[in-house]
Amino acid sequence: MDEALVINPTTVYIHTVFTLRSLVANASLKLKVLVPGPEGALDEPVAWVHNTELPDPSPYVRERELVLTNGLWAGQASAAEFVANVRLARAAGIVFGLRPQTPSTPPELVSACRDAGLPLLEIAPAVPFTEVSQAVSAMYTDQRQQALVGMVRRGDALATAISRGAGPSGVLDVLRRDHDLPLAVVDRMGRVLAAAGADLDDAQARAVAAGLARRPPPLELKLELDRGETLAALFPVGAVGDVDAALICLRPLSGLEPAEQAALEQAARFLSLEVAKQQAVQAIEMRFAGELLEMVLSGGRTAEVAGRLQAFGVDAAGPLAVFALAFSGPEPATTHGLAELAGEFLSAAGIPALVAGGTQDVVSVLSWRHPEPELPLLAERLLAAVNRRFPGRRAVAGLGGVAPHAAGLRQPLLHAREACRVLRRSPHGPAVRGFAELGTHRLLLGLVDSETLRGFSRDLLGPLREHDDRRGSDLEATLRTFLDHDGQWAATAAALHIHVNTLRNRLAKIAELTGRDVGRTEDRVDLFLALAAETS
Structure with a gap:
C-alpha cells in the first residue's frame, strides 16, 4: 500500500490508497485473480470499494473505485454491457462474489473483462463483501497511523538536526x-x-x-x-x-x-x-560590525574596537587590511548580497575578517600577515567571484592599505571608502585601486556631487561641442589630444596629423569658445577636470 501526505502549517491531511495486489496478498479474503488487466494494473492505486448490483452503476461509481458484485444484474444487462458501464466510470476493477446460484464466475464476464482490459477478481462464497470493506478500512487505519508516525519521526529528526x-x-x-x-x-x-x-x-x-x-x-x-x-x-x-x-x-x-x-x-x-x-545571526553580526566602524571613524573607544574585532576572530593587535566594495554606476546601487558573498569568500580563503554592509558600500577589515602588494590580488579574486554571482553588474574595490593594529584603522578605513567612491563613479576605469594610486583630481571629483560635475562639464564644454556639431570640426578631440600629450605642441600636432599652425588656430578657437586659455595652468586644469568629469 502507498501513502500520500499533504501537510500545511495548521492541519495534517493523510490520503492513503491501496492496490489490488495488496488485497490479493491478504490471505483471509481468499481472492483469486481471473483477469489481471494491462501490465501494472494490479499495482495501480484504488480509491475505495463500491458494492453494486445495478446494471449501469456508472453514475455512482467514483474513478478508481473497486466494484463488488454478485451478478444480480444479469437479468437486466449482459456481462459485456455491465463491464462497459463499469469501464465508463473508470473503475479500478471488478470483484465477483460467488454464491450457491453462481458457484463459478460466468465465462462471459471473464471474457468481457479480458476484452475491456479491466481487472477481474473472484471471491469465495464463504467471504462476504463486508469482510473486504473491513480489510480495506483496516489498511487505511494502519497506513494512516504509519504515515503519522513517519511524519512525526521525520519531524523529530529534522528538529534535532537543526537544533544541533x-x-x-x-x-x-x-x-x-x-x-x-x-x-x-x-x-x-x-x-x-x-x-x-x-x-x-x-x-x-x-x-x-x-x-x-x-x-x-x-x-x-x-x-x-x-x-x-x-x-x-x-x-x-x-x-x-x-x-x-x-x-x-x-x-x-x-x-x-x-x-x-x-x-x-x-x-x-x-x-x-x-x-x-541564520538571518537573525547575520543581522546581529552586521549591526555589531556597523557599530564597530562608527567607533573607528569617531576615533575613540579603542579598547572596545579591539575587543569587538577579537569577537569576529580578527587579531586586533596584528596588521589589519581594509578595503571597501560596491557596484559601480552613476547613482548608489544596492549592496544587497554583497556583504554575505564577501564574508563567504574570505571565510573560504581562511582569512579572519569583519564584514560590514552599508547602503553604498561594504567594508572588510581582515587580519593581514602577507606583503601589502598581495592585497590587490585578493580583491581582484573577490571581485571575480562577485561578478560571477551578479552577472551584468560591475563591482569595484577601494583599498585603504594596512594598519599596524586596531588603533590605526581610522585612516585606512577613510581611504578605502573614498577610493571606492571614486571607482564607483568611473564605469570604465580600473576595478581595484588603492587610495594612493588614484590621481588627486579623481579624489577631488569623487567628493563632488555627480549632478554638479555634469553641470560644470556641460557649461564649460557645451559651446565647444555645439561648434563641432555645427561645423563638423574636431575641437574637442584636439583639446583631449593636447592634454593627453601634456601640452606639447609638436607631439600633439603629430598625433593629429596636422601642422603646428593648424593646432595653434584650433586652440585659439577653443579659448574663444570656452573662455579658457590652454597656455594658462589654471585654465588648463579647468578644461582637464571638465573632460575627466564625464568618466567620474
Whole structure:
C-alpha cells in the first residue's frame, strides 16, 4: 500500500490508497485473480470499494473505485454491457462474489473483462463483501497511523538536526534516509547552501534565484544539466514573510511520489526555521560590525574596537587590511548580497575578517600577515567571484592599505571608502585601486556631487561641442589630444596629423569658445577636470 501526505502549517491531511495486489496478498479474503488487466494494473492505486448490483452503476461509481458484485444484474444487462458501464466510470476493477446460484464466475464476464482490459477478481462464497470493506478500512487505519508516525519521526529528526547546528545539510541528510532524491538548497542570491545527490553550477543556481524573484515563485523550473534540460521541482523556503530560499529536487513534480512531495514540503518548513535563524545571526553580526566602524571613524573607544574585532576572530593587535566594495554606476546601487558573498569568500580563503554592509558600500577589515602588494590580488579574486554571482553588474574595490593594529584603522578605513567612491563613479576605469594610486583630481571629483560635475562639464564644454556639431570640426578631440600629450605642441600636432599652425588656430578657437586659455595652468586644469568629469 502507498501513502500520500499533504501537510500545511495548521492541519495534517493523510490520503492513503491501496492496490489490488495488496488485497490479493491478504490471505483471509481468499481472492483469486481471473483477469489481471494491462501490465501494472494490479499495482495501480484504488480509491475505495463500491458494492453494486445495478446494471449501469456508472453514475455512482467514483474513478478508481473497486466494484463488488454478485451478478444480480444479469437479468437486466449482459456481462459485456455491465463491464462497459463499469469501464465508463473508470473503475479500478471488478470483484465477483460467488454464491450457491453462481458457484463459478460466468465465462462471459471473464471474457468481457479480458476484452475491456479491466481487472477481474473472484471471491469465495464463504467471504462476504463486508469482510473486504473491513480489510480495506483496516489498511487505511494502519497506513494512516504509519504515515503519522513517519511524519512525526521525520519531524523529530529534522528538529534535532537543526537544533544541533547541522543546518541545511543536516535537513537534506534526514530526507535522504527515506527518499533517494537529488536535492539542493539555494537562496535568493544564487548561493547553494547545501546539496545531496545534486551538483548545481553557478548558472543553474542563478536560474533558481531568478525563479525565486518571481511572484509567486514557480512550482517547477527548467534547468540545463549535463544530461540536457530538466524540470526541477521547487519548494519555497520562507522566512520573515518572504521567500528567501528554495529546496530544489532535480525531478519534475509529476515524477515524485505523493509521500516524497509530502516529505519535501515538511523539510522546506523546517528549512524556513534554519534560514530565519541564520538571518537573525547575520543581522546581529552586521549591526555589531556597523557599530564597530562608527567607533573607528569617531576615533575613540579603542579598547572596545579591539575587543569587538577579537569577537569576529580578527587579531586586533596584528596588521589589519581594509578595503571597501560596491557596484559601480552613476547613482548608489544596492549592496544587497554583497556583504554575505564577501564574508563567504574570505571565510573560504581562511582569512579572519569583519564584514560590514552599508547602503553604498561594504567594508572588510581582515587580519593581514602577507606583503601589502598581495592585497590587490585578493580583491581582484573577490571581485571575480562577485561578478560571477551578479552577472551584468560591475563591482569595484577601494583599498585603504594596512594598519599596524586596531588603533590605526581610522585612516585606512577613510581611504578605502573614498577610493571606492571614486571607482564607483568611473564605469570604465580600473576595478581595484588603492587610495594612493588614484590621481588627486579623481579624489577631488569623487567628493563632488555627480549632478554638479555634469553641470560644470556641460557649461564649460557645451559651446565647444555645439561648434563641432555645427561645423563638423574636431575641437574637442584636439583639446583631449593636447592634454593627453601634456601640452606639447609638436607631439600633439603629430598625433593629429596636422601642422603646428593648424593646432595653434584650433586652440585659439577653443579659448574663444570656452573662455579658457590652454597656455594658462589654471585654465588648463579647468578644461582637464571638465573632460575627466564625464568618466567620474
